[in-house]
Structures are given as C-alpha cells and as structure tokens.
Amino acid sequence: MKNLPILIVLLPLVAAQLCLVFSRIHRNVGRWLVITAVSASLVMSVMQLLNVIKDGPIHYYFGNYRAPIGIEFSIDTVNGIMLILVCVIGLLTFLFSSEFRVSSDKTIVGGMNTVLCLLITGLLGMTSTGDVFNLYVFLEITSLSAYCLIAMGGNKGVIAAYRYMLVGTVAATLYLLGVAVLYANTGTLNMADMAVLLNEGDKNKAMLLAMILFIAAFGIKMALFPFHGWQPAAYTHAETSARPLISGVMGKIPAYAMFRYLFCVYGTDFKYFDFILDVLGVLSVCAMLYGSIRAMGQKDMRKLLAYSSVAQIGYISLGFAIGTPLALAGAFLHMFGHAFMKAGLFFCVGAIVYRYGKFSLEDVGRLYKKMPITCGLLVLAALSMVGIPPAVGFFSKWYLGLAAAREAKWIYLAVLVISSLLNAVYFFRLIEKFFINPDKGLPQKRERGRIEASAWILIPVIVCFVAILALGLCNAKIVDVLLLTLGEVGL
Amino acid sequence: MRKVFSVIVICVALIVPFAMFEVMPQIGDPNSAPNSHVSVHYIENTQSIANSPNMVTSVIVDFRAFDTLLETTVMFLAGVCVMIILAGVYKTKKRVIDPGESKMLRVRSGEKVFRSINKDVIITLLQPMILVYAVYVLFHGEVSLGGGFQAGALIGTVLLLDAMAVPDKRNFPNITKGTSAMIAGIGTFIYATAGILTLIGGGLFLEYEKFPWNVPLLEQHSIGILMVEIGVTLGVAGTIVTIMNVLLEKVKFDK
Numbered sequence: 001m002k003n004l005p006i007l008i009v010l011l012p013l014v015a016a017q018l019c020l021v022f023s024r025i026h027r028n029v030g031r032w033l034v035i036t037a038v039s040a041s042l043v044m045s046v047m048q049l050l051n052v053i054k055d056g057p058i059h060y061y062f063g064n065y066r067a068p069i070g071i072e073f074s075i076d077t078v079n080g081i082m083l084i085l086v087c088v089i090g091l092l093t094f095l096f097s098s099e100f101r102v103s104s105d106k107t108i109v110g111g112m113n114t115v116l117c118l119l120i121t122g123l124l125g126m127t128s129t130g131d132v133f134n135l136y137v138f139l140e141i142t143s144l145s146a147y148c149l150i151a152m153g154g155n156k157g158v159i160a161a162y163r164y165m166l167v168g169t170v171a172a173t174l175y176l177l178g179v180a181v182l183y184a185n186t187g188t189l190n191m192a193d194m195a196v197l198l199n200e201g202d203k204n205k206a207m208l209l210a211m212i213l214f215i216a217a218f219g220i221k222m223a224l225f226p227f228h229g230w231q232p233a234a235y236t237h238a239e240t241s242a243r244p245l246i247s248g249v250m251g252k253i254p255a256y257a258m259f260r261y262l263f264c265v266y267g268t269d270f271k272y273f274d275f276i277l278d279v280l281g282v283l284s285v286c287a288m289l290y291g292s293i294r295a296m297g298q299k300d301m302r303k304l305l306a307y308s309s310v311a312q313i314g315y316i317s318l319g320f321a322i323g324t325p326l327a328l329a330g331a332f333l334h335m336f337g338h339a340f341m342k343a344g345l346f347f348c349v350g351a352i353v354y355r356y357g358k359f360s361l362e363d364v365g366r367l368y369k370k371m372p373i374t375c376g377l378l379v380l381a382a383l384s385m386v387g388i389p390p391a392v393g394f395f396s397k398w399y400l401g402l403a404a405a406r407e408a409k410w411i412y413l414a415v416l417v418i419s420s421l422l423n424a425v426y427f428f429r430l431i432e433k434f435f436i437n438p439d440k441g442l443p444q445k446r447e448r449g450r451i452e453a454s455a456w457i458l459i460p461v462i463v464c465f466v467a468i469l470a471l472g473l474c475n476a477k478i479v480d481v482l483l484l485t486l487g488e489v490g491l
Numbered sequence: 492m493r494k495v496f497s498v499i500v501i502c503v504a505l506i507v508p509f510a511m512f513e514v515m516p517q518i519g520d521p522n523s524a525p526n527s528h529v530s531v532h533y534i535e536n537t538q539s540i541a542n543s544p545n546m547v548t549s550v551i552v553d554f555r556a557f558d559t560l561l562e563t564t565v566m567f568l569a570g571v572c573v574m575i576i577l578a579g580v581y582k583t584k585k586r587v588i589d590p591g592e593s594k595m596l597r598v599r600s601g602e603k604v605f606r607s608i609n610k611d612v613i614i615t616l617l618q619p620m621i622l623v624y625a626v627y628v629l630f631h632g633e634v635s636l637g638g639g640f641q642a643g644a645l646i647g648t649v650l651l652l653d654a655m656a657v658p659d660k661r662n663f664p665n666i667t668k669g670t671s672a673m674i675a676g677i678g679t680f681i682y683a684t685a686g687i688l689t690l691i692g693g694g695l696f697l698e699y700e701k702f703p704w705n706v707p708l709l710e711q712h713s714i715g716i717l718m719v720e721i722g723v724t725l726g727v728a729g730t731i732v733t734i735m736n737v738l739l740e741k742v743k744f745d746k
Binding site for chain 1: 507508511513514515516523524525526527528529530532533553554555556557558561562564565567568569571572574575576578668669672673676677679680683686687690694695696697698699700
C-alpha cells in the first residue's frame with residue numbers, strides 16, 4: 001500500500017517501454033498490455049484518493065532519501081482527483097483509438113501506442129510530483145509525445161506540430177530559467193522546502209521575476225490568451241485517435257502546475273501576490289471573450305471546439321485570479337468538467353469522422369436520426385458548456401460567480417455572464433446544424449447496417465455522458481473533498 | 492506592425508531579466524544558497540552512502556535516480572517519435588538518380604569511383620577499439636568519469652560508422668528500425684527493473700539497499716548503479732541506431 005503513488009506512474013511507464021516488444025507478437029497485444037496498465041493505475045488512484053481523504057496527504061520519498069535530498073511525490077486531495085481524471089480519459093482514449101489504425105505495420109502501431117501511453121505517464125507524473133525539476137522532466141515527456149501525436153495527423157498536422165514545438169520549447173526554457181532563479185535563491189528543488197525558504201529574508205524581486213517566467217511558460221503550455229497561437233491548429237490537425245486526450249487533459253495539467261506554484265510554493269504572503277493575480281485576471285478575461293468570439297465564426301467543428309477551449313481555459317485561470325478557496329474549487333470543478341465535456345465532444349467528432357469522414361458543420365444536417373447517442377452527448381456537452389443545470393458546467397460557473405461576487409469583483413462576474421451567453425450563441429448554432437439543417441445524404445465510409453459507430457467508440461461516448469451528469473449532481477461532495485486541501489491555501 | 496511589435500516584445504523580454512540580474516548570487520560565492528543547502532549533503536555523503544567516489548554519478552543515479560530514469564525515457568521516446576513520424580506518415584521519395592554505367596553521373600551522385608584505405612581498412616580496425624573503450628567507459632562510470640550515456644553514444648557511433656562509411660560491407664549484423672527501438676525500450680526497462688526489484692525487496696522505489704539479494708549494503712549501491720548504467724547504455728545506443736536507420740531509409744549515401 002505504501003508504494004501506491006509510484007505504482008500509478010510506474011505501470012504505464014513500464015507498459016510503454018515494453019509495448020514495442022509485445023507488439024512483435026501481434027499488433028494488438030501491445031495495445032492490450034497498455035490498456036491493462038492504465039486500468040490498473042485507475043483502480044490504484046481511486047484507492048489512493050480514498051486513503052488521502054481518510055488519512056491526509058501522502059508523501060513518497062524516492063530511494064528513502066528525505067525531502068530536500070531526494071525526489072518527493074506528494075499527493076493531496078486535489079491531485080488525487082486529477083490522477084483519476086487523467087486515467088479515465090486516457091483509458092477511454094485507448095479504447096477509442098482501437099478503431100483508428102494509422103498503419104498496418106506492427107512497429108508503427110506499437111510505436112503509436114507507446115507514445116500515447118507515455119503521454120499519459122507524463123501527465124500522471126506532472127500531477128503527482130512534489131519536486132520542481134522532476135516536474136520539468138515530466139513536462140518534457142508530455143510535450144514530446146504531444147508533438148509526435150499532433151504530427152501524426154497528416155501534412156497539416158506536421159506544420160501545426162512544428163509551430164507547437166517551437167513555442168513549446170520556448171516555454172520549457174522559460175520554466176527552467178524560472179527554476180534556476182529560485183534555485184539560486186534557495187538552494188533546493190523540493191516544493192515544500194522551497195515554500196519555507198522563500199518566506200525567509202527578502203527575496204521578493206527574484207520571486208517576481210521567476211513568477212513572470214512561470215506564467216509565460218505555463219501560459220504557453222495551457223494556451224492562455226496571448227500565448228494560445230499554437231493551440232487551434234494543433235487541436236484541429238492532431239491524430240484523430242489521440243485528440244480527446246490532447247484537448248481534454250493536456251491543457252489542464254499545466255494549469256494545475258501554475259496553481260501549485262502560485263498558492264503552494266509562493267503562498268499568499270508574497271508581496272506582489274495581488275499584482276500577479278490581477279495580471280492573471282486580465283489575461284483570463286481577454287481569453288474568455290476572445291475565444292468565444294473567434295469560435296462563433298468557425299465552419300470546421302474541430303476549430304470551433306479548439307477556440308472554445310481557449311475561452312474555457314480562461315474560466316480556470318479566472319478562478320485562480322479570484323483566489324479564494326471557493327473560487328479555486330470552482331476552477332478545479334470546471335477543470336474536471338471541461339475535461340469530460342471537451343473530450344466528449346471530440347469523441348463525437350471522432351464518431352462522425354469514423355462513419356462519414358467529414359469535419360465541416362455544413363455536412364451534418366439531421367445527423368441525429370442516424371447517430372442518436374452521439375448527438376445526445378453532443379447536446380448535453382454543449383448545454384453543459386453554456387451552463388444549464390444539472391450538467392457540471394452550471395455548477396462550476398456558479399461557484400466562480402459566487403466567489404467573484406463575495407470578493408466584489410463585479411467585472412469578473414459580468415464577463416462570466418457575457419462569455420456564457422456567447423457560448424450559448426455558438427453552441428446553439430452547432431445544435432442547429434445538427435438538428436434543423438436539411439439532410440445532405442452523406443455517403444457512409446463503412447457500409448454496414450448499423451445505426452451508430454462501433455462499440456469501442458460508443459463506450460467512451462456513453463461514459464462521458466454519464467460523467468458530465470454525475471459530476472454535476474455530485475458537485476457538492478467533490479467541492480467538499482477539494483476544500484480539504486484548498487481551504488488552507490486560498491486567500 | 493506585427494513584426495515591429497514582436498521585436499519590441501523580444502527586446503523587453505531580453506532586457507528586463509538582465510536588468511534584474513542582481514537577484515542571482517555571485518559566481519563561486521561559498522555562502523550562497525545553492526552552495527550551502529542540499530549540495531553540502533551530496534558532497535559529504537557521496538562516499539559513505541552511495542559508495543561512489545564520483546559525485547556526479549552518485550547524484551544522477553543514486554540521490555536523484557528517478558529523474559535520470561525519465562531522461563532515459565525521453566531519449567527512447569525521441570527515437571520512437573522519429574521512427575513513427577518519418578516511417579509512418581510519408582512515402583520515401585527517390586531523390587538519387589541511378590547512375591548506371593555513366594562515370595559522370597556516378598561522380599555527381601556521390602557513388603564510389605575509387606577505393607581508399609581509410610574506408611576499407613581503418614574503419615574495420617577502429618570499430619573494435621571504440622567498442623572496448625565503450626565497455627571501459629560503461630564500467631568506469633561508477634568510480635571515475637564516464638557512464639551510461641557516453642558508453643551508449645560510443646556504441647551508437649560504431650554502428651553509425653559501420654552503416655555510413657562502407658555501406659556495402661557491413662561488419663555487424665544489420666539491425667532493423669523496429670528491433671533497435673525495441674532494444675532501446677528494453678534498456679529503459681532494465682533501469683526500471685532496478686526500481687522494481689527494490690519494491691519486491693520491501694523498500695521504496697530505487698532504494699538500492701533493499702535489493703532482494705544478500706550482499707553488504709554498500710555493494711548493493713554499486714550493483715544498483717551498474718544496473719542503471721547498463722540500462723542507460725542500451726537505451727542510448729538503441730535510440731541512436733533507430734534514428735540512423737530511419738534516416739537511412741529516406742536518403743541514399745554512396746554505395
């Protein structure tokens with residue numbers, strides 16, 4: 001039991017290392033190995049979360065070297081829940097990807113599974129680590145596998161991946177520069193130790209410089225407003241089978257890392273804390289408006305959803321910018337909810353592509369007659385994005401709005417409402433295209449007498465449907481669990 | 492306008508950190524934070540805890556071994572990425588014209604028109620020497636300079652020389668890209684095995700003192716470090732050969 005934190009990360013890592021070997025036998029053996037490992041991680045992360053709720057935070061020291069000497073994994077309720085989220089969406093993406101085969105070559109199929117599994121490993125590691133350099137190494141694994149998965153999406157995917165790689169390398173460098181500044185002033189790489197040492201003596205100027213570098217670095221990685229340039233093309237042209245994981249979870253984990261730095265390493269005693277929060281607030285307000293307005297003009301489903309992600313990331317950083325425990329809980333609830341909504345919408349897009357091979361909004365008229373379950377999830381996720389109860393989107397926006405009103409930040413509240421209305425404009429347009437436009441009579445790519453796409457695509461669709469409703473209905477429980485940790489770190 | 496704006500942003504971004512440069516300590520200051528906190532512990536205990544006179548080795552494969560496991564995985568991942576992008580997405584274009592018998596075309600396409608002692612004899616002599624040196628570097632990583640990354644690079648160099656210098660006469664068996672990527676994966680797995688064995692022995696991950704066999708404590712650290720170095724060597728060598736194989740499929744060198 002004491003080894004749970006490492007086993008959650010280790011199993012996908014080992015599965016990825018051995019995936020190519022097992023793919024030699026048959027191309028599906030490697031895939032099932034990886035799926036088994038991720039499912040085992042999912043079970044263990046649930047057990048771990050129950051332990052954390054019962055006994056408080058877990059600290060795991062590698063090689064039994066105590067905190068500042070060795071590397072530490074520290075699990076509290078926030079990243080306990082995030083681990084479950086990454087495992088669930090990773091598992092669903094693997095099931096979904098079995099219908100999209102990039103090549104008939106065993107080596108290349110095995111390589112794809114390896115890279116996808118390492119993406120999950122990187123995200124799990126970034127979530128559980130308590131060491132700033134270890135975070136960088138996991139960030140490197142995450143980014144490298146993401147570049148590869150985006151580049152697999154064909155010719156345009158290669159260009160998008162190249163742009164992302166240039167910008168992403170700058171982000172990684174900025175992060176490392178920030179770590180260097182902090183290391184020069186504290187001499188430690190452990191987050192908890194650093195938090196103690198930063199509060200001794202006058203280090204405000206170095207901390208400010210490092211924080212600006214961190215905001216730029218994580219802003220690029222999570223596609224916050226002025227740094228979002230790589231994101232729409234990357235989400236649009238990524239390999240179809242990996243897109244739900246990339247769009248659903250990959251932007252959230254850097255946001256979580258930013259939260260760690262802001263509230264756990266720096267803490268509210270930092271002299272320029274309000275200034276940093278104001279900067280973050282301005283950026284997220286711009287993101288919420290800009291992303292929604294740009295999404296209104298898109299004709300391609302994937303682009304519409306990608307710009308919508310820019311806006312939704314704005315909601316998450318808005319929660320950080322308000323900074324009270326309630327706002328942070330709202331931001332994290334939105335993170336979990338949006339992961340399922342956006343991954344679910346991209347599962348729907350994948351199902352439509354699987355059957356018809358079309359991405360354009362003009363081609364999908366009256367599709368609900370042919371794909372009722374997929375369109376059901378599409379409507380639910382769209383309504384959740386707009387913020388209609390009982391879907392999770394309503395509750396996360398409710399917590400954010402409540403926190404903004406309690407802090408008397410009326411601009412944030414106004415922008416929250418305006419952005420939700422803009423969401424309504426383009427998501428109802430999406431629904432209109434699916435339900436009211438005339439049927440184009442699209443030719444099927446696969447001529448079989450089925451109503452829906454295949455079972456491996458339907459399982460993720462149904463799970464996302466249930467998850468959006470369940471997160472919405474159980475929101476009070478989740479917020480209570482989150483507040484166990486967040487109550488101590490907020491303003 | 493957009494270009495001017497971006498140039499201004501870059502200038503500001505470069506000037507501001509330099510203007511704030513006093514936040515960094517003086518170079519070589521013995522009382523600065525990095526020289527007086529954790530690093531002191533590493534320097535004092537490298538011999539007594541990690542049983543390795545080489546401080547760099549003891550930090551990267553003992554005190555912070557988990558980071559190095561992930562760095563090796565990054566290496567393996569890079570090899571796999573190059574393989575699936577180049578071999579998976581694009582068809583090979585035939586760029587080199589087949590020269591046939593025409594001597595002018597043979598010169599232009601880089602095909603060999605004369606033999607040389609450098610290519611045919613010296614390479615064959617050099618390869619075993621580099622291999623011996625690689626093994627030396629591998630086993631000496633623990634006590635002096637060297638280690639798995641360098642040894643892997645040397646082994647990779649030997650295979651690179653073999654494939655590129657005299658393509659029609661291979662001294663080593665030809666390894667396909669799938670096999671070499673597999674070897675890189677197995678190498679990183681050997682590294683992870685060092686951690687898994689300590690878990691089986693009842694310890695924490697990469698706690699070398701808890702290996703499930705019965706030898707003195709300091710020896711266990713040595714065994715752990717050696718196992719890690721072998722894994723890293725295989726991982727790096729496999730990655731280099733993978734990237735080479737994939738690129739060789741795309742272009743032709745002289746025959």
